[in-house]
Amino acid sequence: MTQFLSQFSIRLKIFSLIVVGAAAAFIIGLNGILGASSMFELTTDMHKNMLQPVRWLGQAAKQAAYVSRSDYRYIAETEKPEMDQVAATRDAQEAEVRRYLDMYRKTELTPPEVDGLRRFDAAWAAMEVPCKQMRDLSRCRLGGDGGAVQADARSQLRRHRQRREQQEGAGHHGQAMPAAVPDCRRRVDRTVKNQH
Numbered sequence: 651m652t653q654f655l656s657q658f659s660i661r662l663k664i665f666s667l668i669v670v671g672a673a674a675a676f677i678i679g680l681n682g683i684l685g686a687s688s689m690f691e692l693t694t695d696m697h698k699n700m701l702q703p704v705r706w707l708g709q710a711a712k713q714a715a716y717v718s719r720s721d722y723r724y725i726a727e728t729e730k731p732e733m734d735q736v737a738a739t740r741d742a743q744e745a746e747v748r749r750y751l752d753m754y755r756k757t758e759l760t761p762p763e764v765d766g767l768r769r770f771d772a773a774w775a776a777m778e779v780p781c782k783q784m785r786d787l788s789r790c791r792l793g794g795d796g797g798a799v800q801a802d803a804r805s806q807l808r809r810h811r812q813r814r815e816q817q818e819g820a821g822h823h824g825q826a827m828p829a830a831v832p833d834c835r836r837r838v839d840r841t842v843k844n845q846h
Contacts, residue, residue: 699758710750716743721781725788733789 658666720740727733755767 703754703757706750706754710747710754713743713746713750717747721784724785727788730789737785 717740720736720743724733724736724740727736751767751770759767
């Protein structure tokens with residue numbers, strides 16, 4: 651090996667060492683740039699499809715809790731202007747829930763997430779019926795044409811109870827209700843019992 655290297659001039663040996671060093675530096679640098687680029691893509695994807703959606707779900711849950719609080723506040727109010735103000739606030743909060751969930755739906759969702767959203771939508775729609783009845787009954791308390799609203803609310807409540815009893819008999823009761831969605835059924839039952 652020594653004899654093989656001795657046949658080359660020192661100038662050629664130094665030049666070849668520089669070329670080998672430059673090639674090694676180029677390969678290491680290129681590998682680092684490609685690694686940093688793929689890390690940037692992974693980080694961007696994680697932020698877009700994992701971190702932001704968690705924040706959006708948290709905000710939607712917070713707004714859903716505010717909707718529930720507005721329902722309680724609505725039935726506690728005794729004056730029509732305050733009730734109207736609470737109703738407007740509730741509508742704005744519900745719109746925020748929808749807005750955050752719509753942003754969440756635009757991300758890459760797994761099948762369990764799609765199923766969870768479908769169950770949430772069904773539970774939210776089921777929750778809205780008794781909550782609206784409760785708000786209507788609460789407004790009737792102030793006077794006016796309450797008899798028709800109460801009769802309609804009672805008939806809707808009976809149908810809702812029948813559906814709920816059928817679901818309980820089938821073992822499906824409560825599975826579609828996420829923790830962030832308030833359960834208005836007990837409030838409506840108590841309100842109707844107090845009306846009788």
